[in-house]
Amino acid sequence: MEAQATMNRSVAAGAPPAVSGVPVRRISWRPSRMQLGLSALALITLYFVTQASSANLFTFNSCLLAAMGAIALNALMGTAGQVSIGNSAFLMVGAFATVFFYRLGLPFPANVICAGLAAGVAGAIVGLPALRLRGLQLALATLAAFYIVQYLANEYQSRASNAGSGGFSITPLFQSKGLVGAQKYWAVTLLVVTAGLIVIASRTVRHRSGRAWRMIRDHETAAPALGIAVTRSKMTVFALSSVVIGIEGGLTAYLTGSVIVDNFTLLLAVSYIAMVVIGGLDSIAGAVIGAAIITALPTVVPKVVAHVIGAQSAAQKGASISQIIYGLLLVVFVTSSPKGITGWFRRLQERAAGRRWAFKWRPVEQAAQRSLSNTPFAGPIRKEAGSA
Amino acid sequence: MTQIIVSLIGGVSLGGTYALIALGIVLAYRATSTFNFADGEFMLLPAYFVGAWQAKHDASLGVALLGGLAIVAVIGVAFYLLVLQRTTGLHHFMGIVATLGLAAVLDGVMLLIFGSPEYTIRASFLPQGVVTIGGARFSATTLTLTAFTLVLAACVAAWLRFTNTGRRLRAAGQDPVLASQGGINVRSYYTWSWALAAVLAGIAGVVYGMTNVVDSSLVNVALVAFPAIIIGGLDSIEGAVIGALMIGIFQGFVATYLGSQLLDVLTYALLLVVMLTFPRGLFGTKQVMRV
Numbered sequence: 015m016e017a018q019a020t021m022n023r024s025v026a027a028g029a030p031p032a033v034s035g036v037p038v039r040r041i042s043w044r045p046s047r048m049q050l051g052l053s054a055l056a057l058i059t060l061y062f063v064t065q066a067s068s069a070n071l072f073t074f075n076s077c078l079l080a081a082m083g084a085i086a087l088n089a090l091m092g093t094a095g096q097v098s099i100g101n102s103a104f105l106m107v108g109a110f111a112t113v114f115f116y117r118l119g120l121p122f123p124a125n126v127i128c129a130g131l132a133a134g135v136a137g138a139i140v141g142l143p144a145l146r147l148r149g150l151q152l153a154l155a156t157l158a159a160f161y162i163v164q165y166l167a168n169e170y171q172s173r174a175s176n177a178g179s180g181g182f183s184i185t186p187l188f189q190s191k192g193l194v195g196a197q198k199y200w201a202v203t204l205l206v207v208t209a210g211l212i213v214i215a216s217r218t219v220r221h222r223s224g225r226a227w228r229m230i231r232d233h234e235t236a237a238p239a240l241g242i243a244v245t246r247s248k249m250t251v252f253a254l255s256s257v258v259i260g261i262e263g264g265l266t267a268y269l270t271g272s273v274i275v276d277n278f279t280l281l282l283a284v285s286y287i288a289m290v291v292i293g294g295l296d297s298i299a300g301a302v303i304g305a306a307i308i309t310a311l312p313t314v315v316p317k318v319v320a321h322v323i324g325a326q327s328a329a330q331k332g333a334s335i336s337q338i339i340y341g342l343l344l345v346v347f348v349t350s351s352p353k354g355i356t357g358w359f360r361r362l363q364e365r366a367a368g369r370r371w372a373f374k375w376r377p378v379e380q381a382a383q384r385s386l387s388n389t390p391f392a393g394p395i396r397k398e399a400g401s402a
Numbered sequence: 403m404t405q406i407i408v409s410l411i412g413g414v415s416l417g418g419t420y421a422l423i424a425l426g427i428v429l430a431y432r433a434t435s436t437f438n439f440a441d442g443e444f445m446l447l448p449a450y451f452v453g454a455w456q457a458k459h460d461a462s463l464g465v466a467l468l469g470g471l472a473i474v475a476v477i478g479v480a481f482y483l484l485v486l487q488r489t490t491g492l493h494h495f496m497g498i499v500a501t502l503g504l505a506a507v508l509d510g511v512m513l514l515i516f517g518s519p520e521y522t523i524r525a526s527f528l529p530q531g532v533v534t535i536g537g538a539r540f541s542a543t544t545l546t547l548t549a550f551t552l553v554l555a556a557c558v559a560a561w562l563r564f565t566n567t568g569r570r571l572r573a574a575g576q577d578p579v580l581a582s583q584g585g586i587n588v589r590s591y592y593t594w595s596w597a598l599a600a601v602l603a604g605i606a607g608v609v610y611g612m613t614n615v616v617d618s619s620l621v622n623v624a625l626v627a628f629p630a631i632i633i634g635g636l637d638s639i640e641g642a643v644i645g646a647l648m649i650g651i652f653q654g655f656v657a658t659y660l661g662s663q664l665l666d667v668l669t670y671a672l673l674l675v676v677m678l679t680f681p682r683g684l685f686g687t688k689q690v691m692r693v
Binding site for chain 1: 437484485488489492493494495496498499500502503504505506507508509510511513514625628629632636663664666667669670671673674677678681
């Protein structure tokens with residue numbers, strides 16, 4: 015639907031009506047949703063770079079990094095419908111591969127890119143079971159991958175010289191720019207990287223491969239009949255999303271300056287799922303919004319809570335309170351708003367366009383008029399007795 | 403020889419715990435086709451409750467146990483009624499995502515209420531002392547608890563297979579519409595199966611806490627039940643028990659001969675191998691690839 019809308023818009027924009035005698039507005043350029051989003055992101059970055067302290071900037075940078083992973087997971091889970099709870103495995107591969115190449119002596123961008131490729135290979139290997147397994151079993155396969163990667167990373171960490179239980183430390187990027195300056199440089203760098211990723215990702219999911227992924231998500235058995243190479247598509251989406259997550263892991267290592275196995279938990283993987291679900295499945299803007307919310311929670315919540323229960327106990331309890339909040343958010347969104355935050359926007363838009371809620375079930379004849387893309391997932395649905 | 407017996411009995415004792423967890427997960431899965439990723443929290447909560455109770459008041463394990471199990475059963479039922487029922491009609495993985503959310507909430511709540519303590523649950527009524535089997539020495543408590551978990555798991559499995567209630571419960575999960583036309587109150591069976599699943603997990607947690615330290619890592623024990631369920635064949639109740647025993651014994655041997663740091667990785671590697679070569683498991687039905 016989005017792709018179609020953009021197309022219509024560009025056709026309309028390309029041929030301004032020329033009526034003689036009436037002054038024609040020369041510039042009828044309307045920004046696409048992606049351009050609007052990117053400019054908003056740039057403005058927010060500008061705000062943080064000019065205003066914020068280094069701590070806030072660090073949180074903002076973490077949000078941008080998380081947004082990369084969320085976009086990747088969104089392609090895998092939201093667009094292609096492959097459930098993965100092994101994201102921290104790929105983050106771990108990215109971070110540890112970066113350390114590996116760093117210790118080999120590769121300079122900055124090269125080692126992160128190599129780490130991304132390594133994560134991509136790991137993703138393709140984990141994707142192998144995806145060729146045979148679906149849904150729950152695939153989720154368990156990614157869980158298995160998590161434990162296997164964790165073991166390997168632990169071995170590497172304990173065997174490597176001058177690492178040990180404290181993990182590895184690498185020189186953070188832009189260290190020479192000072193505490194705040196480094197974070198500012200990071201913000202701009204990450205903005206460029208994330209914006210590039212957004213452009214690439216939205217092109218990918220709107221075009222041929224994205225349509226193939228959606229078909230696999232909704233009707234895997236029918237997809238081959240439409241000439242979709244299911245095997246290749248699944249492998250591609252697994253590998254691509256792992257490359258991005260791996261690069262994110264490497265960049266995170268450079269941002270924080272330390273890599274340690276204990277940081278990559280199953281809960282981290284769940285938080286990425288939360289980002290995608292809260293933001294809205296199959297929506298890149300949603301992934302970014304969800305990433306911002308989930309990443310900012312542990313920083314924002316203690317500050318808010320401090321007003322209620324005092325600063326000291328807020329510092330103690332902030333982490334668990336924010337965990338409760340994000341779990342609740344996850345549950346609430348799944349039950350009452352499964353299309354996530356972008357679902358709200360879409361609903362508002364549809365309302366503004368004079369249509370009634372596309373959300374509620376309506377009588378058959380009306381439902382038939384509804385465009386197919388409004389159905390959240392036409393694929394295998396949870397069935398229950400319902401009103402029977 | 404001694405080592406083999408140690409691995410075997412240690413493994414069976416682990417397997418008994420896994421069997422209870424796996425039964426609970428399979429039960430909830432059979433009823434509502436949702437895999438409960440919050441089962442570890444369902445184990446930990448009663449174990450914490452009993453541990454905290456025993457730290458404050460002396461003895462009276464029974465009351466604490468009942469209280470802990472009641473709490474977790476209420477949570478399970480509330481989760482089904484308030485959350486899972488409302489995910490009907492959505493993609494299957496939304497149910498899983500909801501259980502992940504529940505796990506996060508319960509983790510946070512337990513951290514708030516209990517902090518991160520380390521309890522050992524005392525059960526003085528259990529036989530103490532040491533029993534020697536084939537040259538290997540075992541504590542009588544462990545053996546009793548192992549027997550208890552195995553008998554309980556077998557009883558629940560038999561109850562689900564042979565009684566009318568169990569049959570109705572399975573029917574409700576298999577074909578809700580047909581079952582409801584047969585006069586089965588499908589919703590109430592689903593609700594009860596979530597309560598039972600939570601209670602089974604809670605018992606497993608408390609029993610585990612009687613021989614091991616109860617801390618937040620207990621949650622990971624439930625995750626080991628997943629390989630057991632896959633090996634047993636996802637939707638099979640007997641399969642879950644047998645798969646749990648196999649995983650337990652496998653872990654017993656791994657721990658003895660290869661070292662406990664390899665436990666997780668080898669268990670999950672086994673899971674991958676089984677899923678790739680034999681995705682149906684031992685007793686699973688073929689149509690189960692539906693999530």
